[in-house]
Structures are given as structure tokens and as C-alpha cells.
Amino acid sequence: MTAVAPGPGTLELLLADATELLPTLAPGLPELAAGSAPRPARTPRSVDTLTRDMPDADPNDLALQRWSVIAPEGPAGDEALEAITPLLRLREAEQGAKVEPYRVRPGMGVAEAARWKADVLRDERVPEEEIPRYLLLLGDLDEVSAELQHVLANGAFVGRLHVAGPDGRPDPGGYAAYAEKAVRWAREPTGHGQPDALFFAADDRTGATRLGRHLLIEPCVTMARKPGRRPFPAANIVDIPGVDTADDFLRAGSAAGPSVLLSVSHGLGRPRRGWASVGHQRALQGALLVGAHGSSAPLLTAEMMQSTPFLPGGLWFCLACFGAGTPMESAFYSWLSLLAREGAYASRVQRVLESLPQGGERPFLAALPQAALRNPQGPLAVIGHLDLAWTHAFTDPSRSTQSRASRIFSSIQAMARGSRAGVALDALMRSYREVNDELLSGYHAEEDARAWNRPSPVDPVQRSSAFMLRNDLRGYVLLGDPAARLPLKGSKASCSGSAAGECGPDASVAP
Structure with a gap:
């Protein structure tokens, strides 16, 4: 597969076919596709x-x-x-x-x-x-x-x-x-006063992970190394180079000292010919494609995680589709269905729709983080995505080539400073509440304009992009005890x- 550089205004999805181990949505969707995103359903205030x-x-x-x-x-x-x-x-x-x-x-x-x-x-x-x-x-x-x-x-x-x-x-x-x-x-707790901070983007030569490296991992590493009034509290800041296999990835996170890890990779979704069984789906959906493109063993599964030392006593922010689990309904179903009905990017969108939960299916947590939490030498908590994971979480709603890595870096900072895992997730959820408030304000302004017979003051494309960001951020959840924290000296x-x-x-x- 030829290396794909992320183009201007591209919406990228971190989802791969569970059999072919290739992106389900390649080469992404134009940013304008977000303009079709529908208004969210009303919920209690x-x-x-x-x-x-x-x-x-x-x-x-x-x-x-x-x-x-x-x-x-x-x-x-x-x-x-x-x-x-x-x-x-x-x-x-x-x-x-x-x-x-x-x-x-x-x-x-x-x-x-x-x-x-x-x-x-x-x-x-x-x-x-x-x-x-x-x-x-x-x-x-x-x-x-x-x-x-x-x-x-x-x-x-x-x-x-x-x-x-x-x-x-x-x-x-x-x-x-x-x-x-x-x-x-x-x-x-350990005798370490500061954790190691690990940053990783899979080297699979796809637009999604290249965007993840350029607009999330590299800016996070830069922010972590930047001196300031309150410097990032890490003993070592490690930008993990592209690894060849899942075993290489596990070794990179096997240090005995407490660590925080931010990883970007594709999560597995439905194969082109469907899952062999419900058990097969539960074992593999959300497994991570972490090895280099063309590697003989790029896939990290729950079976590999059961007993291998990986982030012992650490915290993991895992960015991948279905990395935390699969919900009963995807927040992106109505938007993707609308694109498919309109004939826009039909073949690409249809593949993604087939990977989404179908009516009557039971929602479930991914097997990989379950194995990581059960592992005596595994992490204490995992932040992952309970749906499709796009690149919206670390890009600007109206300019998808503009990094907003600080949204996710705020969670990594909280982890490294010894805050409890729930506090780290809430650092990200602040961004969710901000964009949600922006959307609600826009809808109220539009309703007021309609009542006074005035033109709408809201740019529909910008609003739709903000809606996509809201749904992407909404999917992040914490697996593990929210009171868990790094076992640093003094904790x-x-x-x-x-x-x-x-x-x-x-x-x-x-x-």
C-alpha cells in the first residue's frame, strides 16, 4: 500500500478490517461531508x-x-x-x-x-x-x-x-x-517520584495514523518537553518509534517504573465478509493494529495482553475505534446513513455502516482493555473510545489540519501529575462540555432568528463540524477505578x- 499523506480538510477514521488489516475508510472523507451531520436529539438539560x-x-x-x-x-x-x-x-x-x-x-x-x-x-x-x-x-x-x-x-x-x-x-x-x-x-507505591511519559502512533502508512502523529503525538511531545512555570512532570519523555510487531509495542511499555501512555492506532472492526461468530467479534473488535505496515504480526489482542507485563501500575490513553467497546447504537449512524442515502462517498460509507452495531445486538466492552485491567502487571486504568474514533478529538472543528492536541494532552498532564484517573478523563470532558454548549447556543440563536423572521446567524457547516467533534469527544470513557492513580512516591x-x-x-x- 502506498503511503497516504493526510490531505487538506480530511476526516480520518481509526478503524481497520479485522481480516484484511487495512483501513475500513480509506482515504477518509472530505471535511465538507460533516456538513450533512444532523441536529442531535434533545436530551434533558x-x-x-x-x-x-x-x-x-x-x-x-x-x-x-x-x-x-x-x-x-x-x-x-x-x-x-x-x-x-x-x-x-x-x-x-x-x-x-x-x-x-x-x-x-x-x-x-x-x-x-x-x-x-x-x-x-x-x-x-x-x-x-x-x-x-x-x-x-x-x-x-x-x-x-x-x-x-x-x-x-x-x-x-x-x-x-x-x-x-x-x-x-x-x-x-x-x-x-x-x-x-x-x-x-x-x-x-514505587520509589519513583515522576513517571515516564510514552507517546506512540502506529506506523501503518495510513492517513489516519499519519494525521495522528503530525497533529497529536508530535505536538504532545513538544508540549511535554517545553519548559515553563509548571513543567511537565516526567522522568523520561519517550516518542516511541514505529514498531514492527505487537510484541515490540508490548516491550516498549514494559518498563518497571510507572508510566502514562498515549497511543494512536486503528481498532479492528467488522471484516468484509462478517464475523465468524459473536464470540469471534467479542474477542477481536477493538483489538489494535500497532505494528508496521507489512509486518507479519502487527495485531495486539487480548490474548497477548493476558499476562505480558505492560504499563505495570500505569495509565493508558488509547485512541482507536471501539478501543473501549461497542455501544448499542453509534452516535454517527444517522450521519453516515444520510451520506449513504444521498449517494455521497457511497462505497466508503457503506463499509463503515456495516461495522456499526446492528439493531438488537448486545453492547459490550472490548476484550483488550479487559485483559489489560485483569493483568497483574498491567495498567490501573484505560481511557478509550466507546464508538467510532475520528481525528476530530485533536483537530479544530472547522479546520481539520489545525492541531488541538491540548484537549488530549490535558488528560496526560493530569495523569503524570499524580491525579486520579477520573480527574484525567474530566480534563478531556471539559472540551466536550464547551463544544456542547456552543452547539446549544447556536440552536437557540437559530430558533430566536426564526421567531423574529431573521436570517440564521449560524454557519451550518461550522455547526455540523462542531457536532462531529461533540460526538467524538462524547465517546471517551474510563475503564478501571476512577480513583486509581500512578503509584508514585508519596501516593x-x-x-x-x-x-x-x-x-x-x-x-x-x-x-
């Missing part, structure tokens, strides 16, 4: 509005912010809660208060999730200082819905833990393995009170 309490409190202080867990109703939720008991005890000790788990029914839509947030989580009878702002969801997307995760993420620091066995059913042993890892690193778990139990024999106790 509280869904996309920041509602966090106590904004003056340290966001990393569990004694102030509180931590809890949300599990599905029924036996599966009971087993998951039992499996992570050591993690519950640790968080109780850190916050000085008992953890009271919440239980929810599966399949919550946006409206029901918003009501649950208002009526249960933010019950007026509960004092403000006791409402948990760190929330760990337990279960796959059909057990605790993605809609609930999104609704909660605009008022709390939210993560999700789910580990399935070979049969696809929840594996309590996997939950327990993650809990043990999280507790171990919290109680026994040892501390007890905030004795009533909730003990942190452990070696834990320090805050006065």
Missing part, C-alpha cells in the same frame, strides 16, 4: 451540563469527594461486589466512611438515567458532603448502560470495571484480580478515620 458539587474541594481527596460503586441488580452484581471487597475496604479507609453500593437495573436510557441521578444519587435528603463523586460501575454495557455512565460523567468522576471469561460471562476471578492489583499499588493510601476499617499494616494514617 442535566445530561450534558456539569453539576459537580463542592467545586472548591480538592478533586483528588477522597475524604472530601467520597467514593462508591454501582452494580447491576441480581446475582451478577452480588458476585462482582463480593469479588472487589478488598478495593471497597481500601476506599472506605481512605475516605473515612463506609461505602454504600448502589444497585441499578439494566438497559437504562438517557431519560431514565437522568432521573436516577436526580432522585437517587443526588437525593435531597443526603447531605452534600456525603454524595459520592467517584463512582465505579461494575458490569458490561448490557448490565449497567453506557447511557448511565455518560449521564453520571458530567457530575462525577466515573469509571467502569468488567472482566469476562472465555464464555463471555462475568468472571469474578477477573474482578478480584483487578481489585488486588489496585490495592497492592495503592499500599505499596501511599492513607486512612481518613478508623471507623471504616484499616488501610493495612503498612498504611499511613492521616491526622
Whole structure:
């Protein structure tokens, strides 16, 4: 395949065919294609509005912010809660208060999730200082819905833990393995005062990853190395060169010290002839194409991640299609369907549509991050995409050749400075809320102009591009405990009170 340089005004997609290992959408779409993006569906005002309490409190202080867990109703939720008991005890000790788990029914839509947030989580009878702002969801997307995760993420620091066995059913042993890892690193941090910062873009000679290198990885490395009043706190800043195989990629992230990693690569989607089975899809969808073009082994799968040391005690920002999982419905379906109906870029768009969730299919988390979280020598948390991942997240809405790498770099900075993983994701979600507010303001201005019989003040192409950015940013989720942080020197778990139990024999106790 000939190397493809990203052209001016190109929308690139980080999705590859699971059999051919080639881009599903090549050579991308013209930026003008975003002009067909429809208006988003109306949602309750509280869904996309920041509602966090106590904004003056340290966001990393569990004694102030509180931590809890949300599990599905029924036996599966009971087993998951039992499996992570050591993690519950640790968080109780850190916050000085008992953890009271919440239980929810599966399949919550946006409206029901918003009501649950208002009526249960933010019950007026509960004092403000006791409402948990760190929330760990337990279960796959059909057990605790993605809609609930999104609704909660605009008022709390939210993560999700789910580990399935070979049969696809929840594996309590996997939950327990993650809990043990999280507790171990919290109680026994490393002697490192600063992490390594790793930056990687796959060398597969496609427009999407070349754009990722030029407009995300290289600007992030430049910002990390730039001196300033508050320099980037990394022991080593490593721009990982293009690797040949997935084994090379794993070795690049196997250092014993704590690390943060930003990676850009294609995630696997539907093969041209379809998946052989549901099990085949669950094993491979979202696996990463990290090796060089033409390599004999470029694919990183869950099977390879099970026990290989990779980012031990670290944090991973993984930018790839379906890198975190596959939702029930794609936020981009209506736009792509409209392009297909209009005959625009028909063959390219149709291939992408075929990779999207179909009606009646069960949503699921990707196998690769599940394996990474279960791995005792794997990362503590992964930020990934729960849908199609475009290059919108690090480019300007109206000029796709203009870098906006700072959106994602803000999350990497928060990780490296020792903030908890939920705080790091929220750094990115600020950009989501900004563009969402911009869209809402535009629609209100358009409605006012219509009421007064005036021309619309909104540029429809710019608005559509902003809508695409909004949907792209909305897809990022955190897998793992949102209270997890790099095990740096001085980060040892501390007890905030004795009533909730003990942190452990070696834990320090805050006065």
C-alpha cells in the first residue's frame, strides 16, 4: 500500500478490517461531508451540563469527594461486589466512611438515567458532603448502560470495571484480580517520584495514523518537553518509534517504573465478509493494529495482553475505534446513513455502516482493555473510545489540519501529575462540555432568528463540524477505578478515620 499523506480538510477514521488489516475508510472523507451531520436529539438539560458539587474541594481527596460503586441488580452484581471487597475496604479507609453500593437495573436510557441521578444519587435528603463523586460501575454495557455512565460523567468522576471469561460471562476471578492489583499499588507505591511519559502512533502508512502523529503525538511531545512555570512532570519523555510487531509495542511499555501512555492506532472492526461468530467479534473488535505496515504480526489482542507485563501500575490513553467497546447504537449512524442515502462517498460509507452495531445486538466492552485491567502487571486504568474514533478529538472543528492536541494532552498532564484517573478523563470532558454548549447556543440563536423572521446567524457547516467533534469527544470513557492513580512516591493510601476499617499494616494514617 502506498503511503497516504493526510490531505487538506480530511476526516480520518481509526478503524481497520479485522481480516484484511487495512483501513475500513480509506482515504477518509472530505471535511465538507460533516456538513450533512444532523441536529442531535434533545436530551434533558442535566445530561450534558456539569453539576459537580463542592467545586472548591480538592478533586483528588477522597475524604472530601467520597467514593462508591454501582452494580447491576441480581446475582451478577452480588458476585462482582463480593469479588472487589478488598478495593471497597481500601476506599472506605481512605475516605473515612463506609461505602454504600448502589444497585441499578439494566438497559437504562438517557431519560431514565437522568432521573436516577436526580432522585437517587443526588437525593435531597443526603447531605452534600456525603454524595459520592467517584463512582465505579461494575458490569458490561448490557448490565449497567453506557447511557448511565455518560449521564453520571458530567457530575462525577466515573469509571467502569468488567472482566469476562472465555464464555463471555462475568468472571469474578477477573474482578478480584483487578481489585488486588489496585490495592497492592495503592499500599505499596514505587520509589519513583515522576513517571515516564510514552507517546506512540502506529506506523501503518495510513492517513489516519499519519494525521495522528503530525497533529497529536508530535505536538504532545513538544508540549511535554517545553519548559515553563509548571513543567511537565516526567522522568523520561519517550516518542516511541514505529514498531514492527505487537510484541515490540508490548516491550516498549514494559518498563518497571510507572508510566502514562498515549497511543494512536486503528481498532479492528467488522471484516468484509462478517464475523465468524459473536464470540469471534467479542474477542477481536477493538483489538489494535500497532505494528508496521507489512509486518507479519502487527495485531495486539487480548490474548497477548493476558499476562505480558505492560504499563505495570500505569495509565493508558488509547485512541482507536471501539478501543473501549461497542455501544448499542453509534452516535454517527444517522450521519453516515444520510451520506449513504444521498449517494455521497457511497462505497466508503457503506463499509463503515456495516461495522456499526446492528439493531438488537448486545453492547459490550472490548476484550483488550479487559485483559489489560485483569493483568497483574498491567495498567490501573484505560481511557478509550466507546464508538467510532475520528481525528476530530485533536483537530479544530472547522479546520481539520489545525492541531488541538491540548484537549488530549490535558488528560496526560493530569495523569503524570499524580491525579486520579477520573480527574484525567474530566480534563478531556471539559472540551466536550464547551463544544456542547456552543452547539446549544447556536440552536437557540437559530430558533430566536426564526421567531423574529431573521436570517440564521449560524454557519451550518461550522455547526455540523462542531457536532462531529461533540460526538467524538462524547465517546471517551474510563475503564478501571476512577480513583486509581500512578503509584508514585508519596501516593501511599492513607486512612481518613478508623471507623471504616484499616488501610493495612503498612498504611499511613492521616491526622
